[in-house]
Amino acid sequence: MSSVPPLLRVALSFFVLTGGLACSPSQELEVPPAEVETVSQESYRDLWAARVARIQQSLLQADVPMPQVQRIGSHNSHVTTTYTNCHFLWDCYYARANQHRGIDVQLLSGVRNLALDAWSGPDRVWEKACSNDSDDDGAPCFHHEGERFSTSVDDVMKHIGNWLAAPENQNEVLVIWLEDKFHSNDSRAWFFRDFARYVDKDYPDSSKPLTGDLIFGPIHLSTYFNGQWPSPRQLIAMGKRVIVSVKNPQNYTTFAIGNVQASDLLFKESAIDQPGWPENGEFSGYPSCSYSGRSTPMGLKWTEFSELKITDHFELRQPVIAWKELDVAGAVACGFSVTLDHVEADPDRTAQHGYSYYDSTLKPAIWTFYEGEPNDTAGNEDCAEVAASSGRWNDLACETARKYACKKDLATAYGPDAYDPDFWRITSTSGAWSGGFSACPAGYSFLPPVNGWEARKLANVISGTSNNVWINFTDRYQEGTWVVDRYTNWSAGEPNNADGNEHCAETLPTGAWNDTVCSNLRRHACKRVEQCTSGGACPQKWVLSEEGSWWWQNCPVGYTFAAPETAAENAELLSVTGGARVWLNRSNHQDASRWEAGAYTAWDTTEPNNYNGTEHCAAMMANGSWWDEACHVSRKLACRKSNTVCTTAGCPSDLWRLNDVAIAWDVSASQWRCPAGYEFKAPRNDAENTALKKAAAGQPVWLNFTDQGREGAWSSWGPN
Secondary structure (H helix, E strand, C coil), X not given: CXXXXXHHHHHHXXXXXXXXXXXXXXXXXXXXXXXXXXXCHHHHCCCHHHHXXXXXXXXXXXXXXXXXXXXXXXXXXXXXXXXXXXXXXXXXXXXCCCECCCHHHHHHCCCCEEEEEEECCCCHHHHCCCCCCCCCCCCCEEXXXXXXXXXXXXXXXXXXXXXXXXXXXXXXXXXXXXXXXXXXXXXXHHHHHHHHHHCCCCCCCCCCCCCCCCECCHHHHHHHHCCCCCCHHHHHHHCCCEEEEECCHHHHCCCEECCEEHHHHCEEHHHHCEEECCCCCCCCCCCCCCECCECCHHHCCCEEECCHHHHCCCCCCHHHCCCCCCCXXXXXXXXXXXXXXXXXXXXXXECHHHCEHHHHCHHHHCCXXXXXXXXXXXXXXXXXXXXXXXXXXXXXXXXXXXXXXXXXXXXXXXXXXXXXXXXXXXXXXXXXXXXXXXXXXXXXXXXXXXCHHHHHHHHHXXXXXXXCEEEEEECCCCCCCCECCCCCCECCCCCCCCCCCCCEEEECCCXXXXXXXXXXXXXXXXXXXXXXXXXXXXXXXXXXXCCECCCCCCCCCCEXXXXXXXXXXXXXXXXXXXXXXXXXXXXXXXXXXXXXXXXXXXXXXXXXXXXXXXEEEEEECCCCCEEEEECCCEEEXXXXXXXXXXXXXXXXXXXXXXXXXXXXXXXXXXXXXXXXXXXXXXXXXXHHHHHHHHHHCCCCEEEEEECCCCCCXXXXXXXX
């Protein structure tokens, strides 16, 4: 990191204080980073706040719809003293720096929302800061309004590209907001093509075609999710890990990225960010959470606090500025995302006048674990509890006795249930952590808070009692990788991956569960799909399939391969198995840290084989088996009737239809056409596969099943 000589700092400060860059309040330059570093960049991600910021956003909220993910962001992420370009005096530093860490360190700290200002113009003096090429008139760059110093696109984007490409970040989603102040569409095209090169899964290999294929845009939202926002986990399954917004996407209609029009990759700002910029002191904090006359902000999607009146320049002494800094803890307790200046995870990094960046930014943005937790004391703390004394979280040995926190089914902080006094219930019984899946009353489930609002509501319920409570959050499968789990009944010491290849779940004669090799031969546990009506005969809830490997799922019509979700269901299944070992639909073959239900497949004996390294889309052949094929091959689509299942009475005759014209799997979304009332899907069980084979009448057809997102990680795109 560069440092500015003292004389130059004085000169620049004088320049600002005398109005040379009048736009926002004057600010003294902070002490250069090289003079005050307390930790190395390599160890920065291991700091407590950085670690928990990642847990809180990327793990706890992995299954939350994107508009409801409570994010931590950096405002004017690029306006930092770590970027320098000293052609002239004003080219050295941003005199009014919003950040003192580079974007590389901001991302390590857990920042998942970057606010960037992009600019271009024919002014030759301003242009010098954007490009070293004297022939490149009006080169686009990142800038700060009112300053002559700007940052090149490459200086910023290389940090983003390197972070996205790092193996440890493959399950991360990044939101980028661009304030577009380009002077021409040519500049936009130049800028966005360069930008897209860094958000490509082939980065940094510049020999590959430009696709920007990590970007999830409006075209994908419309095509695969019918306008309903997916969760981070669904995006990651698609290989889409970047969301970008601009104020006017219509300005990007004149050029393409790969085979997609650029405007189809960019959301309108209001579709992602609906920020609150209250006047001084208008934000009331928790529990009213009101600002600018809005008393129910929980209904606003993607709401966040950001920009000058809340966060800019708050390291100065209060007499220097007229406005107050944001109550960050109060904002996150209200469920808001926060986009902050001077984001800092190092508690020893301070500003002028003894101001603590850490205490005012990242520390109060953490609403989950206690400072210093989770710490896995004695290597045996793998389950999360909430303390009655503070509402903060701690990791604890899972065998400890605690009561359980139960969340009302389907209740969220972003709907009519936000103020429901019965949002949370605490059980009267206590027990080990795993007992929570059977302890909650009807209409409630063992779940954790997924934002600051839900966490504060739970804290209020247990406040003043002596009841620390279990929440459904654990890293018992892989230390440090926290997940929201489902009911399991593992035998003592299981799952243990004893042979290094045990990735599928089976029942033992006692009804307890064990992990074993997926190629073993077992019958499958098949659960009835249809709900029983009141009165009349009810088909048996659990039956067993014929014997096969875990992958060969052949449940009868009206049943699907499943696993018990409660202790009562586990007992019901045991009465059917008679003590035999049977397969359960739980596996960790795709993610070692998570035992989850696997999708139905009907691969041919030698498939999928990714022939020539280019086969990433699934098709059903004439005999009903599945092959992987190159996605550019033309086939008709398998279209399943919406909200329809095969029951024990059989499959509806109109369950499947094909679209009219054979097309490539990865064709432009404008050409996706299933008949009205039908959706591009894949069979969910053997009965649906048989029904599709009949409807296809000997034609190979595309299935909505692909590993384009990540080789070997097969999934459907869009809701199941």
